[in-house]
Amino acid sequence: MKICAIDFETANRSMASVCAVGISTMEDGAVAESYYSLIRPEKDIGYFSPMNIAVHGIRPEDVRDAPDFRTVYSEMRSYLEDAVVVAHNARFDMSCLRAACLHNGLPVPHLEYFDSVTLSRRVFPQLEHHRLNDMCDYLHVELEHHNALSDSYGCLMIVVHVMNLTGIYDVHELLSACRTKTFTL
Numbered sequence: 001m002k003i004c005a006i007d008f009e010t011a012n013r014s015m016a017s018v019c020a021v022g023i024s025t026m027e028d029g030a031v032a033e034s035y036y037s038l039i040r041p042e043k044d045i046g047y048f049s050p051m052n053i054a055v056h057g058i059r060p061e062d063v064r065d066a067p068d069f070r071t072v073y074s075e076m077r078s079y080l081e082d083a084v085v086v087a088h089n090a091r092f093d094m095s096c097l098r099a100a101c102l103h104n105g106l107p108v109p110h111l112e113y114f115d116s117v118t119l120s121r122r123v124f125p126q127l128e129h130h131r132l133n134d135m136c137d138y139l140h141v142e143l144e145h146h147n148a149l150s151d152s153y154g155c156l157m158i159v160v161h162v163m164n165l166t167g168i169y170d171v172h173e174l175l176s177a178c179r180t181k182t183f184t185l
Contacts, residue, residue: 022148
């Protein structure tokens with residue numbers, strides 16, 4: 001079974017204003033492939049909020065020559081196909097994917113996903129915080145926080161650590177054992 005961890009960064013408060021995506025995959029128990037791209041948001045939603053720039057450091061000039069979402073989406077689809085998708089704070093990332101697809105007139109992919117925050121809370125209840133950077137620190141996973149590729153890899157490593165801890169390597173069995181629900185987009 002393929003697991004695909006995904007992370008988006010946005011230019012502003014609009015979920016459709018994705019300006020970067022990172023994807024890390026695991027197949028048959030091994031980290032398989034990764035994908036990263038800056039994304040040039042559409043002009044009507046392409047302004048960059050100073051608050052967002054302060055978080056991820058991506059500026060308008062960084063995406064000037066980047067592909068648009070339509071181009072990136074065509075590349076992303078192969079990673080998402082036949083995968084269970086995971087994101088840390090999945091509501092945000094799935095909302096970004098949905099909003100960017102709808103804004104660009106693209107079909108919203110039908111996929112199964114879960115949230116690694118929920119998984120982290122179930123497996124590591126003793127921790128005060130379950131933010132991605134806190135979980136990666138706890139699990140000794142190197143993280144360049146708010147770099148979409150690094151964040152997707154950190155998210156995937158949470159799942160890998162939980163698999164190794166429990167000895168359960170089938171993602172559906174793992175989620176069931178850890179009382180973590182899957183959702184569909």
